[in-house]
Amino acid sequence: MIPYQVKDFLREDSIVVFDREPNRKENLKRIENSKLKFLTARQINKSDKST
Amino acid sequence: MPNENLSFPIGTIFTVKKYYKKLSFSEILGKHKKRGRNINSLMEALLSYKLTENQSITKAATWINREEVLDTFNLDSFEQRTLYRVLKLIGENREEIIADVQTMIFNTFDFKHININMDWTSFILYDDKCPSGKHSYSHDYQPGKEQITAGISKIFSPINVPIGMTVHEGNVERPDSLR
Numbered sequence: 001m002i003p004y005q006v007k008d009f010l011r012e013d014s015i016v017v018f019d020r021e022p023n024r025k026e027n028l029k030r031i032e033n034s035k036l037k038f039l040t041a042r043q044i045n046k047s048d049k050s051t
Numbered sequence: 052m053p054n055e056n057l058s059f060p061i062g063t064i065f066t067v068k069k070y071y072k073k074l075s076f077s078e079i080l081g082k083h084k085k086r087g088r089n090i091n092s093l094m095e096a097l098l099s100y101k102l103t104e105n106q107s108i109t110k111a112a113t114w115i116n117r118e119e120v121l122d123t124f125n126l127d128s129f130e131q132r133t134l135y136r137v138l139k140l141i142g143e144n145r146e147e148i149i150a151d152v153q154t155m156i157f158n159t160f161d162f163k164h165i166n167i168n169m170d171w172t173s174f175i176l177y178d179d180k181c182p183s184g185k186h187s188y189s190h191d192y193q194p195g196k197e198q199i200t201a202g203i204s205k206i207f208s209p210i211n212v213p214i215g216m217t218v219h220e221g222n223v224e225r226p227d228s229l230r
Contacts, residue, residue: 009157010167
């Protein structure tokens with residue numbers, strides 16, 4: 001989930017912040033499996049995607 | 052009144068030289084070019100230019116190729132294509148260079164946290180010479196142009212140090228670039 005360049009430098013419980021486009025179930029799962037935390041935006045309406 | 056005075060930002064140049072030394076960029080880049088022009092002098096000059104005016108490589112070559120600037124970086128005048136050759140060399144060795152820079156950054160600074168921001172943006176290419184350029188969905192309504200997507204990771208405030216950069220063909224779906 002995390003770019004390979006960066007992964008080795010993160011600590012357990014490091015927070016990863018990204019916008020809503022990568023906010024998908026499989027990505028969030030990968031972050032949790034890596035023992036990292038995340039902060040992201042949530043797409044509330046379908047129409048938000050076009051903004 | 053027009054005059055022949057020349058101005059360039061000596062403070063920026065000193066800062067570039069200071070951190071170039073502190074982060075051992077001479078060793079990191081020097082190992083990829085041992086002959087010909089000094090890659091480190093060229094890169095110090097190019098970094099100084101990009102932190103000052105940040106325009107094209109062509110303009111960077113013109114900016115650097117002034118007697119006083121050349122003296123500051125111990126350079127002889129050079130052709131524009133020299134800068135392109137240096138950048139090509141860096142691009143060809145980018146994986147190793149980025150890894151070396153990362154290692155140096157983490158060995159030099161004791162970061163209080165390693166929390167990161169990640170983001171991506173796509174660029175339209177106005178030429179078709181870039182091997183990574185690819186036709187794909189254009190947010191900018193230019194479907195006829197090729198694109199690349201660049202992603203960057205940085206340790207967030209108050210540290211604000213970039214630690215990773217990726218380039219992908221076309222306008223990739225952001226989640227797919229999160230590998």
